Structure formats: C-alpha cells, structure tokens
Amino acid sequence: MLDAMRRPDSPDTQPRYRVLADLLRQEIVGGTYAPGAQLPTEAELSTKFGMSRGTVVKAIDTLVGEGLVTKRQGSGSFVSMPTLHRRSSRLMSYTETLNAQGHSAGQKVLSYGSADVGEARAFGVHEPAMLLARLRYFDHVPVTIHRSFIPCDVVARLSAENLGQLLKGEASLYAAFEAEGITIHRGAEHVSARLATAEQAEALHLQLPAALMVVIRQSSDQEGRLIEATEAVYHADYYTYNLDLFRIETHEAPHRLQIARGRPINHIQQEN
Numbered sequence: 001m002l003d004a005m006r007r008p009d010s011p012d013t014q015p016r017y018r019v020l021a022d023l024l025r026q027e028i029v030g031g032t033y034a035p036g037a038q039l040p041t042e043a044e045l046s047t048k049f050g051m052s053r054g055t056v057v058k059a060i061d062t063l064v065g066e067g068l069v070t071k072r073q074g075s076g077s078f079v080s081m082p083t084l085h086r087r088s089s090r091l092m093s094y095t096e097t098l099n100a101q102g103h104s105a106g107q108k109v110l111s112y113g114s115a116d117v118g119e120a121r122a123f124g125v126h127e128p129a130m131l132l133a134r135l136r137y138f139d140h141v142p143v144t145i146h147r148s149f150i151p152c153d154v155v156a157r158l159s160a161e162n163l164g165q166l167l168k169g170e171a172s173l174y175a176a177f178e179a180e181g182i183t184i185h186r187g188a189e190h191v192s193a194r195l196a197t198a199e200q201a202e203a204l205h206l207q208l209p210a211a212l213m214v215v216i217r218q219s220s221d222q223e224g225r226l227i228e229a230t231e232a233v234y235h236a237d238y239y240t241y242n243l244d245l246f247r248i249e250t251h252e253a254p255h256r257l258q259i260a261r262g263r264p265i266n267h268i269q270q271e272n
Contacts, residue, residue: 020059028068028079081237093174106137107169121230122151124218128152135203142204143217143238148230185222191215191241213239229243
C-alpha cells in the first residue's frame with residue numbers, strides 16, 4: 001500500500017511527519033514490513049513523498065519512540081523485533097510472561113543429568129543437584145537457553161509423571177513445581193551481557209560475533225530454601241528489561257546504599 005501512495009495528503013490539523021508515520025505504521029502492522037525488515041532509506045522516502053529530509057527523520061523518530069522501529073548506525077532503520085518485556089518486582093515464569101504479552105512459549109530439552117559440583121556452587125547451589133538445559137522459544141523462534149541447577153532433594157519431590165512431562169518439554173519447570181505444591185516465593189536476579197559461544201550462536205541462529213543478555217537467578221520458597229538456580233542467555237534482540245526507579249531523598253541515600261551492598265539489589269520475576 002505504501003508503494004502505491006506517492007504523496008500522502010496532509011490535513012491542515014496533522015503535521016506531514018505524522019501522516020508519513022501513520023502510513024509506515026500501517027505497513028508495519030499490516031505485515032508489509034516484517035519484524036527485522038529494513039525500511040526504505042530516509043532519502044528514498046523523501047523523494048517518494050516529496051517531503052524534506054527533516055520531515056522524514058521526524059516521522060522515523062516517532063516510530064522509534066513507539067518501539068516499532070530501531071535505528072542502526074550506518075545501516076538504516078529496521079522494524080523492531082518483538083521482545084520479552086521483563087518488569088521489576090513481578091514474579092512470573094517465562095511462559096506466563098509471554099502468554100500475558102500475547103505470545104506463545106515453547107521449549108526443547110537439550111540435556112538432563114547430574115550437575116558438576118564446582119559449577120553448581122558457582123551459581124549458589126551447595127548441595128547435590130541436577131542440571132536441566134532447555135532451549136526456549138518465542139513464537140516458535142529459539143531465543144534463549146536456560147540451564148537450571150535443581151537440588152536433588154527438590155527433584156525427589158517431583159512425581160515420575162511430572163518429571164517425565166518436564167523432560168519431554170511438555171511442561172515448564174514452574175508447572176512441574178506447582179503440581180507438587182512447591183511454590184516459588186522469591187527470586188534474586190543479576191543481569192549482564194557477554195558474547196555468544198559458537199554453540200550458543202548455532203542454537204539461537206546468530207552470526208558471530210553476537211551479544212547475549214545473561215540473566216543469573218536464584219529462586220527460593222517462603223522459608224528461604226533454594227529451589228533452583230538458573231543461567232539464562234538471551235538473543236539480545238528479544239529481551240527488554242524494564243525497571244521502575246524512585247529517587248531517594250539525599251539524607252536517606254547512605255542508609256539505603258549500605259543495605260544494598262549486602263544483598264542483591266533486585267528481587268524480580270523468574271524465567272521458568
């Protein structure tokens with residue numbers, strides 16, 4: 001539709017950049033430009049619609065502000081990929097989060113077996129544990145690898161049926177826990193970034209070098225007992241972390257900061 005419209009007529013009450021932004025938005029929502037697709041260049045849009053370069057830039061910036069378009073330095077403007085939006089202070093599973101945002105979640109079990117003692121301890125698990133590795137999907141696209149260290153005494157509480165469903169990829173880890181009355185009450189997460197390994201890039205369909213978002217998390221029950229610890233590596237284009245911040249009065253800052261040094265700063269939702 002956009003290609004067939006040479007010059008949008010701009011009503012007196014609507015700036016021309018908004019008319020162009022509306023047209024581009026319709027094409028994106030309508031599927032003419034798929035997620036990840038490159039939009040026409042600013043020069044091409046300027047020529048096509050008889051608009052100044054500044055007007056076109058303002059229209060593109062409008063869509064960037066809406067999260068529909070992403071600008072890449074030296075490459076152009078691209079339709080944004082759908083992302084998993086994480087919010088602080090909400091304890092939700094990976095599946096629950098995607099479903100709440102209108103997307104589907106899926107998984108494939110990569111491996112399951114006894115965890116290496118040293119590696120488990122590095123993630124805060126100081127007892128015999130099992131390691132469950134899964135490839136997780138976002139609308140059928142592989143976007144993250146979860147490696148979950150689960151204490152053996154927690155695994156022992158899972159029925160053969162629920163464990164079997166989990167290992168077949170037919171149930172999420174949270175669903176398996178909750179079916180046995182194991183409730184995750186609290187989670188502490190650390191978010192960072194690093195480059196993908198060759199194995200991770202192959203699983204997530206990335207071209208090296210590629211950046212990953214890394215989420216390391218410990219989950220515990222209401223009594224503070226560790227239920228599982230997970231390292232989740234995400235395709236960076238599919239992960240958005242939203243954090244609500246509140247300004248602290250100057251006289252309160254030293255006390256608050258001293259408390260924060262002794263424990264994880266954020267206690268937020270889980271990935272399972």
